[in-house]
Amino acid sequence: xxxxxxxxxxxxxxxxxxxxxxxxxxxxxxxxxxxxxxxxxxxxxxxxxxxxxxxxxxxxxxxxxxxxxxxxxxxxxxxxxxxxxxxxxxxxxxxxxxxxxxxxxxxxxxxxxxxxxxxxxxxxxxxxxxxxxxxxxxxxxxxxxxxxxxxxxx
Numbered sequence: 001x002x003x004x005x006x007x008x009x010x011x012x013x014x015x016x017x018x019x020x021x022x023x024x025x026x027x028x029x030x031x032x033x034x035x036x037x038x039x040x041x042x043x044x045x046x047x048x049x050x051x052x053x054x055x056x057x058x059x060x061x062x063x064x065x066x067x068x069x070x071x072x073x074x075x076x077x078x079x080x081x082x083x084x085x086x087x088x089x090x091x092x093x094x095x096x097x098x099x100x101x102x103x104x105x106x107x108x109x110x111x112x113x114x115x116x117x118x119x120x121x122x123x124x125x126x127x128x129x130x131x132x133x134x135x136x137x138x139x140x141x142x143x144x145x146x147x148x149x150x151x152x153x154x
């Protein structure tokens with residue numbers, strides 16, 4: 001999925017203002033002014049659209065974790081990764097929202113998407129693990145759809 005689309009969906013689901021999105025970036029040591037947030041949130045065909053790279057998206061997700069859970073005492077803001085995969089985005093959203101396996105499966109079911117516990121577990125494994133499975137766009141899209149239904153209704 002396109003990072004901008006994921007950010008737009010998260011913003012919609014949690015009803016975040018542009019200033020709130022900017023402050024979430026700031027929690028992860030990324031200075032993103034409100035006017036840049038507006039450009040990032042535009043659709044590809046709109047004038048002034050600005051793509052968000054993996055590093056900046058990772059900083060947003062780290063800021064989102066800090067926004068929801070706070071920063072552990074003595075811990076530092078993690079360094080952003082340069083290559084953000086769907087698996088890592090899914091994992092960061094899971095951590096931010098303190099979701100358990102059952103919660104995620106219930107949200108996927110809200111979006112009429114079925115996944116077994118073992119398939120879900122494979123998405124959160126280390127990429128070097130023999131049972132690791134890459135998270136496809138369809139799984140992430142349906143998770144965000146289920147999250148939207150849960151938080152905002154149909």
